[in-house]
Amino acid sequence: MAPGAACRVSVLREPGPGLARFVAAQAAAAGGRFTLGVSGGSLVELLALHLPSAVRACPSGPGPWLLALCDERLVPPEHPDSTAGAYQARLLPRMPSPGPTLLAPSPRLAPAAAAADYAARLRQAFPGEPVPVFDLLLLGVGPDGHTCSLFPGHPLLQEQEAVVAAITDSPKPPPERITFTLPVLNAAKAVVFVATGEGKAAVVKRILEGDEENPLPAARVRPRSGQLCWILDEAAAKELTIPVENSIP
Ligand SMILES: O=C1O[C@H](COP(=O)(O)O)[C@@H](O)[C@H](O)[C@H]1O
Numbered sequence: 001m002a003p004g005a006a007c008r009v010s011v012l013r014e015p016g017p018g019l020a021r022f023v024a025a026q027a028a029a030a031g032g033r034f035t036l037g038v039s040g041g042s043l044v045e046l047l048a049l050h051l052p053s054a055v056r057a058c059p060s061g062p063g064p065w066l067l068a069l070c071d072e073r074l075v076p077p078e079h080p081d082s083t084a085g086a087y088q089a090r091l092l093p094r095m096p097s098p099g100p101t102l103l104a105p106s107p108r109l110a111p112a113a114a115a116a117d118y119a120a121r122l123r124q125a126f127p128g129e130p131v132p133v134f135d136l137l138l139l140g141v142g143p144d145g146h147t148c149s150l151f152p153g154h155p156l157l158q159e160q161e162a163v164v165a166a167i168t169d170s171p172k173p174p175p176e177r178i179t180f181t182l183p184v185l186n187a188a189k190a191v192v193f194v195a196t197g198e199g200k201a202a203v204v205k206r207i208l209e210g211d212e213e214n215p216l217p218a219a220r221v222r223p224r225s226g227q228l229c230w231i232l233d234e235a236a237a238k239e240l241t242i243p244v245e246n247s248i249p
Pocket residue numbers: 039040041042043071072073139140141142143146147148149172
């Protein structure tokens with residue numbers, strides 16, 4: 001993490017319930033429409049297990065949520081790698097009414113067309129905002145430091161114009177994916193990374209304590225004026241030496 005980037009790190013024995021309460025509180029604070037961007041992978045199950053009850057417990061009740069995928073693998077929705085399919089099967093049926101509106105790339109289009117189509121639908125969802133400003137983005141990180149479908153050393157890390165991009169050579173299968181670019185991630189009002197398990201410990205240390213010339217993709221997420229927070233379990237945090245908190249700010 002570059003020196004000076006304001007970043008809070010919370011280490012929790014079980015991150016799911018605290019994360020879900022944080023998301024529900026952010027939604028309530030939004031007052032009207034709540035725009036939430038989500039990654040896939042292990043985050044889906046964490047949210048599916050804990051978010052519905054946290055939203056139900058909120059006194060204000062759920063408002064209109066826009067739930068947009070930060071990245072998607074271009075596979076049919078019924079494929080086990082489909083992030084939209086996973087949210088549709090695991091989270092959405094459990095959410096209290098009115099449930100979130102899901103915005104996701106179309107897996108039926110070729111990569112470049114799917115990226116253009118998703119960018120157009122984002123523009124409609126965020127009228128007047130050249131770069132959509134999400135209330136909250138929940139991101140994961142791979143053991144290689146990738147986030148969304150932005151991979152280490154990939155030219156997409158240099159993208160400054162497009163808000164959505166296609167990748168056809170993802171080093172992690174499947175190779176064809178659609179992803180938000182860094183300009184969207186860094187425009188958000190708040191970004192929360194969630195990492196659990198020992199397999200993430202080394203990369204979490206590199207990202208949060210390293211000062212690398214060529215930062216890993218997740219280390220390049222530093223919202224310009226929004227909050228940045230990492231929520232870790234004890235296993236993912238085990239190599240850290242920086243000060244951490246034991247609750248979510
Ligand atoms: O491929 C992907 O991996 C990352 C990390 O997933 P995890 O299962 O290690 O948490 C995920 O955030 C991203 O959305 C996904 O496309």
